[in-house]
Amino acid sequence: MDASVIATASPSPRKPGLATRLLHPRFYCAALGMALLLVVPLAINSPFLTHVAVTICVFAALSSAWNIMGGYAGQLSLGHAVFYGIGGYGTALLIQHFGLSPWIGMWPAAALAALVGAAIGYPCFRLRGPFFSLATIAFLEVTRLLFIHFDWITGGSAGLIVPLNPGWAWMIFYDKTNYLYIAFGLLVFAVLVAWWIRGSRLGYALTAVREREDAALAAGIDNTGVKLRAVMVSAGLTAVVGAFHAMYLTFLEPATMFSLPTSIEIAMYALIGGLGTVAGPVFGALLVVPLAEAARVWLGASANGLHGFVYGTALVVITLTMPAGLVGTFGRRVTGWLDRLPGGGNLAPALAPPPVARPQGTPGETMLEGRDLVRRFGGLIATNNVSITLKRGEILGVIGPNGAGKTTLFNQLSGFLAPSSGTVTVRGPDGKLVEPRAPDAFARLGVGRTFQIVQPFGKLTVLENIMIGAFMRHADVAEARAVALRTAKLVGLDDVAEVEARNLPIGGLKRLEVARTLATEPSILLLDEVMAGQSQADTQRMVQLIRTIRDSGVSIIAIEHNMHAIMSISDRIVVVDSGRVIAEGEPRAVVQDRAVIEAYLGEDFVDAQGH
Numbered sequence: 001m002d003a004s005v006i007a008t009a010s011p012s013p014r015k016p017g018l019a020t021r022l023l024h025p026r027f028y029c030a031a032l033g034m035a036l037l038l039v040v041p042l043a044i045n046s047p048f049l050t051h052v053a054v055t056i057c058v059f060a061a062l063s064s065a066w067n068i069m070g071g072y073a074g075q076l077s078l079g080h081a082v083f084y085g086i087g088g089y090g091t092a093l094l095i096q097h098f099g100l101s102p103w104i105g106m107w108p109a110a111a112l113a114a115l116v117g118a119a120i121g122y123p124c125f126r127l128r129g130p131f132f133s134l135a136t137i138a139f140l141e142v143t144r145l146l147f148i149h150f151d152w153i154t155g156g157s158a159g160l161i162v163p164l165n166p167g168w169a170w171m172i173f174y175d176k177t178n179y180l181y182i183a184f185g186l187l188v189f190a191v192l193v194a195w196w197i198r199g200s201r202l203g204y205a206l207t208a209v210r211e212r213e214d215a216a217l218a219a220g221i222d223n224t225g226v227k228l229r230a231v232m233v234s235a236g237l238t239a240v241v242g243a244f245h246a247m248y249l250t251f252l253e254p255a256t257m258f259s260l261p262t263s264i265e266i267a268m269y270a271l272i273g274g275l276g277t278v279a280g281p282v283f284g285a286l287l288v289v290p291l292a293e294a295a296r297v298w299l300g301a302s303a304n305g306l307h308g309f310v311y312g313t314a315l316v317v318i319t320l321t322m323p324a325g326l327v328g329t330f331g332r333r334v335t336g337w338l339d340r341l342p343g344g345g346n347l348a349p350a351l352a353p354p355p356v357a358r359p360q361g362t363p364g365e366t367m368l369e370g371r372d373l374v375r376r377f378g379g380l381i382a383t384n385n386v387s388i389t390l391k392r393g394e395i396l397g398v399i400g401p402n403g404a405g406k407t408t409l410f411n412q413l414s415g416f417l418a419p420s421s422g423t424v425t426v427r428g429p430d431g432k433l434v435e436p437r438a439p440d441a442f443a444r445l446g447v448g449r450t451f452q453i454v455q456p457f458g459k460l461t462v463l464e465n466i467m468i469g470a471f472m473r474h475a476d477v478a479e480a481r482a483v484a485l486r487t488a489k490l491v492g493l494d495d496v497a498e499v500e501a502r503n504l505p506i507g508g509l510k511r512l513e514v515a516r517t518l519a520t521e522p523s524i525l526l527l528d529e530v531m532a533g534q535s536q537a538d539t540q541r542m543v544q545l546i547r548t549i550r551d552s553g554v555s556i557i558a559i560e561h562n563m564h565a566i567m568s569i570s571d572r573i574v575v576v577d578s579g580r581v582i583a584e585g586e587p588r589a590v591v592q593d594r595a596v597i598e599a600y601l602g603e604d605f606v607d608a609q610g611h
């Protein structure tokens with residue numbers, strides 16, 4: 001394997017054009033399926049059926065918007081009615097006080113909802129799991145109470161009637177079919193936004209953040225930044241749908257516009273249909289809304305609220321039998337069938353990856369320096385005044401007994417742990433030495449790292465895992481895919497590229513760690529025990545790969561317990577014991593050092609080496 005492998009390009013097929021995409025069965029079948037939602041009620045022309053279709057469109061659109069935050073980013077909001085209510089009230093108040101048409105008024109209302117979303121999200125993103133959900137409920141309750149309190153603007157708990165000016169300009173109609181046209185248009189809009197985000201760099205970043213925050217940071221993703229973008233889009237879209245729904249209902253009151261049951265319903269459709277999938281929220285709403293509406297009519301006032309029983313039953317049955325939801329369970333199978341229809345085929349052909357820029361600079365100059373690094377965990381000093389320097393173009397081995405402080409040192413050198421005292425400096429792409437603070441900043445400066453305990457994005461394929469790394473330098477999805485394919489080949493994962501990462505054995509996962517990091521095109525690579533769990537042949541291959549990477553201009557620090565491998569690849573070795581550097585130098589000299597033999601290698605190793 002020689003260094004030019006890293007920069008090899010393959011023949012370049014063309015990207016599929018818009019026409020190819022539109023004529024693909026995945027697209028035309030989805031479009032035909034959705035069109036039924038419009039065509040069937042129009043053909044039957046029953047007011048009740050039209051009302052059910054409007055309600056399906058509204059809740060499918062709300063749930064699609066929620067899914068961007070709850071499904072893609074994994075932030076399970078149970079207070080999304082805040083944005084629905086802001087959309088509704090904002091638009092209604094702009095009509096009432098400024099005579100602004102709802103077609104225009106819904107956009108400032110959406111912008112306000114996006115800002116409120118960011119203001120709520122920023123402090124709450126620090127909270128995990130149920131605490132985040134509880135915080136969103138708390139914000140919903142506070143907003144509802146505020147809308148009741150400021151009755152001189154909102155009408156308080158008595159509510160607000162939308163000015164009833166019939167006509168398209170004011171979105172008020174006697175004929176329900178006009179509402180259906182708008183609701184359907186909004187659903188198409190929401191699904192297109194959700195679909196576009198899902199397949200974009202932002203969509204991949206959100207999935208990465210949802211699955212493993214540390215690995216996402218190591219791939220240079222600004223976790224809070226991408227979550228904020230998701231919540232703003234999600235809130236804005238929810239508000240637009242809320243604005244329309246207010247026009248449809250013509251009456252707004254805090255209890256219904258900021259309602260917890262509505263928030264739960266919105267989330268539930270996505271859960272039933274398939275969390276984090278584009279089609280899931282639509283299928284969820286399509287399945288449950290007609291059942292609930294039918295129950296509401298049949299049971300009438302005699303069993304007020306019993307329609308909730310329908311939601312609950314559907315949720316329990318689906319989550320027990322299909323935890324991944326309808327689309328999560330059957331989606332792959334169905335898309336497999338669709339791809340066999342006329343026009344079906346690969347929408348993501350392999351493009352030629354762009355060549356990797358070779359890191360430039362003076363050989364032997366300092367690339368990464370940790371100076372006097374002290375890291376305390378309570379009373380334990382894990383690294384005690386450790387100083388370490390990586391020179392350009394070298395492989396620096398770090399060895400030492402278990403618990404010596406090697407990983408703690410790595411975590412400080414990559415920004416994952418702030419040193420209690422001491423500094424870490426990195427040579428950036430512009431040649432200047434800088435002191436980055438956050439792990440994603442280290443990554444963007446060119447410090448790539450793997451994790452000792454592997455951190456795969458389990459539900460993504462091997463190729464998608466590597467793409468997450470590639471996105472750091474390549475915003476275009478096709479280009480990132482091409483880079484990922486090349487990297488998969490380099491580490492010998494190309495034959496399992498389409499396998500979900502959670503199905504790889506440990507040896508494959510270790511190589512996946514390296515591949516994802518390599519795809520970020522680092523100038524400094526920190527490898528934490530990448531040979532553990534590898535077969536003899538794979539270890540040989542890894543040794544060869546590390547040399548190839550170094551020959552391509554990357555400077556490397558490797559923590560390793562496999563002494564034979566680390567001795568053969570390292571230019572220098574640093575030995576750490578009990579948080580201190582006890583020896584440093586060329587491999588041959590280090591293994592003969594008495595302190596190293598006593599602390600780590602043992603006499604058996606020396607005997608085996610024949611010294």
Ligand SMILES: Nc1ncnc2c1ncn2[C@@H]1O[C@H](COP(=O)(O)OP(=O)(O)OP(=O)(O)O)[C@@H](O)[C@H]1O
Nearest residue numbers: 377380382400401402403404405406407408409452
């Ligand atoms: N987050 C933490 N909180 C408390 N103690 C920690 C933490 N991380 C590491 N330690 C402790 O710091 C010491 C050094 O741990 P570290 O994982 O850095 O060692 P290591 O040399 O990488 O070991 P190994 O070779 O087994 O991976 C250990 O005693 C460990 O228990």
